[in-house]
Amino acid sequence: MAETMARLHPLAAVKTVADPHLVAQGPMGRFSLRLSPTAAPPPLGALGLSLPLAPCRAAQSETAAALWLGPGEWLLLTAPERAPAVEAALRAELAGQAFSLVEISHRQTGFSLSGPRAAQRLNAGCPLDLDLASFPVGMCTRTVFAKAEIVLWRTGAEQFHIEVWRSFVPYLWELLVIVGAETS
């Protein structure tokens, strides 16, 4: 009988320490959606939201989130068990226009970083101005953290969601832990 390989979290081999403000999240359904930057995108019932058109802004519904990454480019997040249904529904809704929808659930991992020093911690590796006035709640962007490219999304005044490619997960984790110890 064939054996099934268990999917390991990218931090499975890393000795992690408990950090109340830094949480590596479990599996998530993710898609990269590309549309023509000039065409008006339809409201997406499958996600329960309209795609954000303003640069660097995210839209959220009960079950999904859409993050503007560039003109005509969005990162869609949803629960892992919903991913197949969401994909089928999106393909049906977008039929008739030029689009690209690629599932990237396993390409990256999510982190949540919170606490009064979350922005300061990020600024150890990320040169963006993270003051609430210039990086408000609901803003998201691709950027860098030290040598890793990340997607940074501010979900609360002291709450960030970070997406990073799988092979950078231990690197990002360990750096954020070190910086956390230095800023606490």
Place this chain on the structure above:
Amino acid sequence: MLLITCPFCGPRPELEFGYAGEAHVVRAQDPRDVSDSQWTEYLYQRSNVRGVHAERWRHAHGCAQFFNALRDTTTDHFVATYRIGESRPDAAVEAGR
């Protein structure tokens, strides 16, 4: 850190950008129609300006878009940035003097 204003995302740290050579270098519609010297000029000859230079940049670790910029090569000051397809905003250069 040097800030570069992406025409889509606004002012962002230089680290997120990549340089992509001189702007407004036009490729012949059909390379077979141009002489070898014109083709050589397109491929290899660049203006190498001392002063305000029009050049391409890409917001690689951001919105991933290419755009054009006017930069003073003697001071590294970005005079203006503008989207691909827009013409060179020389009024901005005059205003900056």
